[in-house]
Amino acid sequence: MKIYSKKILLFFFILVGSSGLLFYILQKPTFSEEKKVEPEAVVFVPPDRIVEYEIVANDTYGVIMANQGISSIDTAAIYQAAQEQYDLAKIGVGKKIKFYFKPETDEFYKLYYQIDSEEELWVEKGDNGEWQAARQDIPYEIKIVTSSGTIEKFLYADALAAGVDERAVIAWAEMLQWSLDFAMDVQVGDSYKFIYEQRFLNGEYVMPGRVLAGKFINAGKAYYGFSYTDPEGNSGYYDEQGNNVQKMFLKAPVAFKYISSGFTTGARYIQAFNISTGHRAIDYAAAAGTPVRSVGAGTVIFAGWDGSYGNKVSIRHNGTYTTNYAHLSKILVKRGQKVSQGDTIGLVGSTGLSTGPHLHYEMVKNGVKINPLQEVLPPGEPLKTEYQDDYFAQIAVWQEQLD
Ligand SMILES: [Zn+2]
Numbered sequence: 001m002k003i004y005s006k007k008i009l010l011f012f013f014i015l016v017g018s019s020g021l022l023f024y025i026l027q028k029p030t031f032s033e034e035k036k037v038e039p040e041a042v043v044f045v046p047p048d049r050i051v052e053y054e055i056v057a058n059d060t061y062g063v064i065m066a067n068q069g070i071s072s073i074d075t076a077a078i079y080q081a082a083q084e085q086y087d088l089a090k091i092g093v094g095k096k097i098k099f100y101f102k103p104e105t106d107e108f109y110k111l112y113y114q115i116d117s118e119e120e121l122w123v124e125k126g127d128n129g130e131w132q133a134a135r136q137d138i139p140y141e142i143k144i145v146t147s148s149g150t151i152e153k154f155l156y157a158d159a160l161a162a163g164v165d166e167r168a169v170i171a172w173a174e175m176l177q178w179s180l181d182f183a184m185d186v187q188v189g190d191s192y193k194f195i196y197e198q199r200f201l202n203g204e205y206v207m208p209g210r211v212l213a214g215k216f217i218n219a220g221k222a223y224y225g226f227s228y229t230d231p232e233g234n235s236g237y238y239d240e241q242g243n244n245v246q247k248m249f250l251k252a253p254v255a256f257k258y259i260s261s262g263f264t265t266g267a268r269y270i271q272a273f274n275i276s277t278g279h280r281a282i283d284y285a286a287a288a289g290t291p292v293r294s295v296g297a298g299t300v301i302f303a304g305w306d307g308s309y310g311n312k313v314s315i316r317h318n319g320t321y322t323t324n325y326a327h328l329s330k331i332l333v334k335r336g337q338k339v340s341q342g343d344t345i346g347l348v349g350s351t352g353l354s355t356g357p358h359l360h361y362e363m364v365k366n367g368v369k370i371n372p373l374q375e376v377l378p379p380g381e382p383l384k385t386e387y388q389d390d391y392f393a394q395i396a397v398w399q400e401q402l403d
Contacts, residue, residue: 046103048110055095061088068099070108077131078111078123085135086113086121114138117207140199142209146401148193155186156256168196168208173256175211175225175237178380180218181251181373183259183284184272191217193402213398224402226395230387236380240399242388244380248317249295249372250341253325253361254348258290273371280369281324281362288357290348292325295363295372300337300345309360310352313345323372326360327351 051068065075079088091097091113100110109125115135123133147164159169172194173182180186197209216223224240237245252259273282294315301322302314309326313333316322329349339345350357363372383391 048103049101049106051099051101053097053099055091055093055097057093059091059093061091064091064097068108070099074108074131078133081131082121082123082133085133086115088113138201140201140206140209141203143198143200144195144212145198146193146195149191151186151188151190151192153188155182155190155192159192165198165208168211170257171208172196172211172214175214175227175245176216176223177250177252177256178245178247179223179225179251180216182256183252183254184282184373185218185251187219190219195398195401213395213402215402224399226391226398228383228391228394230384231390238383238391238395239379240395242383242391244382246380247377248380249321249323249363249375249377250293251295251373252284253292253295253323253359254284254286254290255293255342258286259284273373280371281326281360282372284348284359284361286348286357286359288329288347288349290359291344292328292346292348292359293342294339294345295323295341296321297341298323298339300333300335300339303331303333303335303337306352308353310354311346311349312352315339315345320365322364324360324362324364326362327354327358329357 053064053068055064061079062075065078066072070078082088095114098112099108100112101108111121111123113121115121118137119135120138121133121135123131125131147159147162147168149158149162152158155173156166156169160166176182192215194211194214196211199206199209210227211225213226214224225237225245226239227235228238229235239245273280292313296315296317298315298317300313301316302312302324304312306312306326309324311328311331312324312326313328313331314322314324325346327349328346328351330347331345332347333339333343333345348357348359354360361372362369363375364370365375
């Protein structure tokens with residue numbers, strides 16, 4: 001009897017003790033977790049109602065706002081608030097504008113506009129009821145990628161076949177436009193490698209960003225370019241020795257993007273500089289209407305009809321060099337006009353003594369017609385000496401990746 005009651009007592013003690021422990025465990029560390037899983041405890045934030053509108057021709061800011069049911073008072077207040085950051089009267093066709101409405105009240109309280117590929121505008125109504133504007137860089141997520149290959153057909157076609165965004169290929173070719181003439185210089189077996197940014201928004205690919213560095217091996221010679229911004233904010237492309245890749249003249253009077261159809265496709269005939277035949281010029285086969293650019297800064301000294309040359313433009317760059325552009329379908333400059341490097345001066349045509357649309361391009365040095373592709377020109381504005389260490393430190397990792 002005594003033993004029996006002792007057993008009961010012990011059992012009772014264990015029960016109380018263990019349940020007490022159990023209670024403690026449940027009570028303390030699991031309390032907050034339990035609360036979380038209760039449906040009532042989840043804070044549900046209903047989303048804004050967002051209306052996205054793509055601007056079409058003849059749209060005006062006022063009309064777009066009215067069509068969204070925005071009051072004229074808010075329309076004017078937003079315009080005023082944004083004025084210092086961006087003039088909403090300048091909104092562009094094809095751009096998107098977004099309207100944000102509060103979930104419960106459906107009150108319009110925020111406007112978004114993408115200014116360009118780099119910046120965006122936000123105008124938001126504060127708690128005090130006043131509209132406030134902010135202009136900021138678009139917060140892209142950046143991924144750095146490398147693309148490389150060997151020329152089989154043409155840089156453009158080969159890079160595209162390798163899955164490179166067309167815009168990245170063009171941006172990269174532009175970095176080399178003072179060193180290489182893509183219509184005349186590039187040959188099968190040349191190789192390339194370049195490092196560039198890909199921009200993503202909310203995980204989705206948007207566009208290529210900056211080209212950071214590149215290397216092109218043309219006929220065994222390597223051409224490098226590295227993007228660099230010095231501490232004063234001056235940006236440019238420099239080579240592996242710190243020379244500016246920008247030169248006094250562009251290699252070609254037709255931009256890469258217009259000759260992108262390639263030198264091996266179709267029945268293209270590009271007549272080269274040839275002293276024995278007397279063709280002291282370079283002919284670029286290009287579609288009629290293709291923009292022709294001045295290879296360097298200078299003054300237009302001739303713009304008009306010149307016999308067998310047809311419509312011709314001549315640009316004097318300095319006391320030494322002049323360039324001529326012939327057979328144009330249209331002249332877009334006037335005699336005496338100053339032009340910058342890369343300015344469009346006319347359109348490709350077939351005027352004068354010409355069998356089909358092409359650009360006849362001449363470079364004259366001290367009165368003698370020379371081969372522009374063989375002319376060695378001094379590099380542009382060099383890197384400042386005080387920034388050279390910084391430059392070489394920055395490009396070291398890229399150069400390693402390229403070689
Ligand atoms: Zn010619």
